[in-house]
Amino acid sequence: MRRMRHWGPGLLLLSPSLILLAVFVYGLIAWTMKVSVSDEHTARGSEGFVGLQNYIDLFTNDINGRFTHSLKNLLIFTVVFLGGAMLLGLLWAFILERGVRGEGFFRTIYLFPMAVSFVASGVVWRWLMNPGKDANAGGINAVFTGLHLDFLQNTWWTNADWGMAAMAMPAVWQLSGYVMALFLAGFRGIPKELREAAAVDGASTYRLYRNVIFPQLTPVALSALIIIGHMSMKMFDLIMSVSGAQWLTEVPAVYVWQALLTSDYSKAAAISVILLLLVAVVIVPYLIYTNRAEKNR
Amino acid sequence: MGFTRRAAVAVVGVAALLTASACGGSDDGGSGSSKVEVFTWWADGGEKAGLDGLVNQFKTDCSGQEFVNGAVAGGAGSNAKQVLASRLQQGDPPDTFQAHAGAELLDYIDAGQVEDISSDYDSWGLKQAFPQGLIDNLTVDGKIYSVPANIHRANVVWTNKKVLADAGVTADPATLDDFFAALDKVKAKGIASPLAIGKDWTQLMLFESVLITDLGPQKFTGLWNGGTDWNDPTVTKAIGDFKKLLTYTNSDRDALDWTDAEKMVMDGKAGFQLMGDWEAADLDAKGFSDYGWFTFPGNNDTFQWLADSFVLPKGANNPDGTKCWLKTVGSADGQKAFNTKKGSIPARTDADPADYPKYQQSAMADWKSATQVPSCAHGSACSQGWQGAANSALGAYSTNQDDAALQKALAAAAQQFASK
Numbered sequence: 001m002r003r004m005r006h007w008g009p010g011l012l013l014l015s016p017s018l019i020l021l022a023v024f025v026y027g028l029i030a031w032t033m034k035v036s037v038s039d040e041h042t043a044r045g046s047e048g049f050v051g052l053q054n055y056i057d058l059f060t061n062d063i064n065g066r067f068t069h070s071l072k073n074l075l076i077f078t079v080v081f082l083g084g085a086m087l088l089g090l091l092w093a094f095i096l097e098r099g100v101r102g103e104g105f106f107r108t109i110y111l112f113p114m115a116v117s118f119v120a121s122g123v124v125w126r127w128l129m130n131p132g133k134d135a136n137a138g139g140i141n142a143v144f145t146g147l148h149l150d151f152l153q154n155t156w157w158t159n160a161d162w163g164m165a166a167m168a169m170p171a172v173w174q175l176s177g178y179v180m181a182l183f184l185a186g187f188r189g190i191p192k193e194l195r196e197a198a199a200v201d202g203a204s205t206y207r208l209y210r211n212v213i214f215p216q217l218t219p220v221a222l223s224a225l226i227i228i229g230h231m232s233m234k235m236f237d238l239i240m241s242v243s244g245a246q247w248l249t250e251v252p253a254v255y256v257w258q259a260l261l262t263s264d265y266s267k268a269a270a271i272s273v274i275l276l277l278l279v280a281v282v283i284v285p286y287l288i289y290t291n292r293a294e295k296n297r
Numbered sequence: 298m299g300f301t302r303r304a305a306v307a308v309v310g311v312a313a314l315l316t317a318s319a320c321g322g323s324d325d326g327g328s329g330s331s332k333v334e335v336f337t338w339w340a341d342g343g344e345k346a347g348l349d350g351l352v353n354q355f356k357t358d359c360s361g362q363e364f365v366n367g368a369v370a371g372g373a374g375s376n377a378k379q380v381l382a383s384r385l386q387q388g389d390p391p392d393t394f395q396a397h398a399g400a401e402l403l404d405y406i407d408a409g410q411v412e413d414i415s416s417d418y419d420s421w422g423l424k425q426a427f428p429q430g431l432i433d434n435l436t437v438d439g440k441i442y443s444v445p446a447n448i449h450r451a452n453v454v455w456t457n458k459k460v461l462a463d464a465g466v467t468a469d470p471a472t473l474d475d476f477f478a479a480l481d482k483v484k485a486k487g488i489a490s491p492l493a494i495g496k497d498w499t500q501l502m503l504f505e506s507v508l509i510t511d512l513g514p515q516k517f518t519g520l521w522n523g524g525t526d527w528n529d530p531t532v533t534k535a536i537g538d539f540k541k542l543l544t545y546t547n548s549d550r551d552a553l554d555w556t557d558a559e560k561m562v563m564d565g566k567a568g569f570q571l572m573g574d575w576e577a578a579d580l581d582a583k584g585f586s587d588y589g590w591f592t593f594p595g596n597n598d599t600f601q602w603l604a605d606s607f608v609l610p611k612g613a614n615n616p617d618g619t620k621c622w623l624k625t626v627g628s629a630d631g632q633k634a635f636n637t638k639k640g641s642i643p644a645r646t647d648a649d650p651a652d653y654p655k656y657q658q659s660a661m662a663d664w665k666s667a668t669q670v671p672s673c674a675h676g677s678a679c680s681q682g683w684q685g686a687a688n689s690a691l692g693a694y695s696t697n698q699d700d701a702a703l704q705k706a707l708a709a710a711a712q713q714f715a716s717k
Binding site: 041042043044045063064066069126130131132133135136155157158160243244246247248250258259260261262263264 | 379382385404408497547548549551554566680681682684686688689692693695696697702706709710713
């Protein structure tokens with residue numbers, strides 16, 4: 001009873017959010033999983049339990065290999081997006097950290113694109129990445145023709161093989177600044193004493209960064225990877241505003257929406273669950289890692 | 298003391314939250330017996346004007362009934378369809394809703410969500426007023442479930458007269474070979490992509506037109522009801538012709554919508570575009586008058602139609618009011634009020650052409666005499682799932698040009714969706 005008095009009120013205060021979470025997050029995840037193993041491919045409703053058939057069909061029996069194609073698109077997008085944003089973010093943070101005049105100004109400039117929504121920037125990038133060439137050129141291609149650099153003209157996201165790399169450009173542009181801010185905070189969080197100690201020991205600048213500073217940035221880099229990584233896997237709005245929903249640029253999140261529009265609830269649910277698992281594969285080890293790190297502190 | 302105060306705060310907080318969440322739950326539709334809630338996605342433009350015209354007619358014809366506008370805007374109907382699906386599942390249907398006539402209704406019919414109104418067709422005289430081909434396309438297992446409000450035609454090629462005159466194309470091409478010759482002439486004038494086209498669904502429209510030419514109307518209709526095999530060699534030939542047509546089109550097609558392709562025609566960067574006949578109203582609205590049109594070469598007198606229609610949902614609050622609405626929609630006055638404003642033609646064959654603009658007059662004449670076939674890109678030939686699969690297959694073909702894969706994908710789609 002005494003223990004109840006101790007944690008009872010706290011639990012009671014937490015209970016609304018716990019209940020809401022249980023119902024609207026975990027309850028609905030469970031519901032989605034249930035739909036994904038049922039035969040509900042039309043507006044008619046469920047026609048029974050089919051086990052994992054919907055998942056198997058996605059990989060082996062989807063017309064034109066549509067789902068595996070969307071996974072391939074997502075892979076290219078994610079690799080380019082993560083690689084680009086991490087490299088640029090680290091580079092900018094490094095330059096600013098070395099001491100640049102007007103640091104606050106540059107920080108704002110780099111961070112600013114993050115304030116724009118993907119939909120708004122997607123509309124602009126749709127125009128910038130106009131695939132028309134020569135006489136029909138628009139956007140970046142028109143700049144290239146104007147500079148007589150015609151050979152640089154590109155089909156951008158309409159390229160069948162590497163279009164998704166172009167699609168990642170707006171995402172890199174938007175989130176590099178954010179990664180930079182994370183890294184900058186990481187640099188600033190490293191105690192001065194460590195640098196001074198390294199200097200006293202006669203370490204070169206290269207050795208200082210290689211052996212002292214960068215190792216300490218690992219947790220920051222990991223956080224940045226997780227944050228933009230899970231954004232990348234759920235990417236929907238940017239692609240919808242640049243290309244609209246179509247085969248060429250379809251990723252799983254867009255496919256879910258397309259399946260819902262055609263009342264194929266089971267397929268949509270199955271893709272959603274796969275997407276959730278993909279994100280979980282990345283996030284859960286990270287959560288375990290940070291939990292352990294906090295306990296050891 | 299400390300405990301009681303903390304407990305009190307907690308209880309009050311929880312109670313407040315629960316009350317707040319409970320408030321959102323009750324939402325009574327409030328449809329009384331004399332209200333007719335009409336669910337559409339016609340929220341602006343010519344469509345809204347057409348709906349308003351229809352409502353005025355409804356007020357005259359059905360005194361005592363009150364029109365309630367249940368329009369859900371946005372997304373070319375995709376938002377509305379989501380809302381509708383959840384309302385139907387909850388057993389809370391509107392008194393009537395808009396849906397493309399034909400196969401797109403199959404999901405609702407199979408789910409038992411809409412009522413058979415065949416007997417009303419007889420009493421309202423609609424079987425005589427609509428052409429037989431349309432009645433055949435609308436009939437599912439001997440029953441009819443919807444009243445079309447308008448008719449659009451999908452298989453029309455729009456042209457820039459000046460571009461064609463400069464290239465020496467004087468007669469409308471009557472066959473595919475004539476069409477290729479005309480395209481070559483325009484291309485010889487330095488126009489790189491004489492046939493303008495946009496993304497997946499516009500390519501599906503073009504492909505369907507080629508199918509009508511190569512298969513004829515009967516076999517084409519059979520593709521959608523199981524009568525014709527998609528692995529048929531004539532389909533292979535059609536894919537070949539379609540591939541050749543694509544060589545005359547703009548390479549940035551997947552980045553364009555139909556209005557972008559329309560602009561290429563208006564700007565003289567293309568000579569031809571295949572599009573539904575809403576393009577006539579759109580070109581007029583944009584002030585471009587130097588356009589011509591002809592039925593897709595080789596389609597002869599085939600009229601590929603699509604239509605918006607209204608239904609009587611099962612469990613509607615006010616079925617008498619709904620029937621009066623449906624009667625108005627099908628009536629000569631209702632069709633006139635709607636179509637003169639929306640830029641489409643009436644489904645009835647007894648309308649007076651003098652009430653309509655130039656293009657519509659020619660379409661109305663064709664509608665009476667032509668052979669009607671449905672369209673998959675616009676939902677009169679195939680269910681929504683089938684339509685999505687076909688769009689995706691055409692989108693893939695646009696980039697990989699793999700004939701065998703396209704035919705296989707379309708055959709697989711037919712197998713998956715035709716039986717349902």
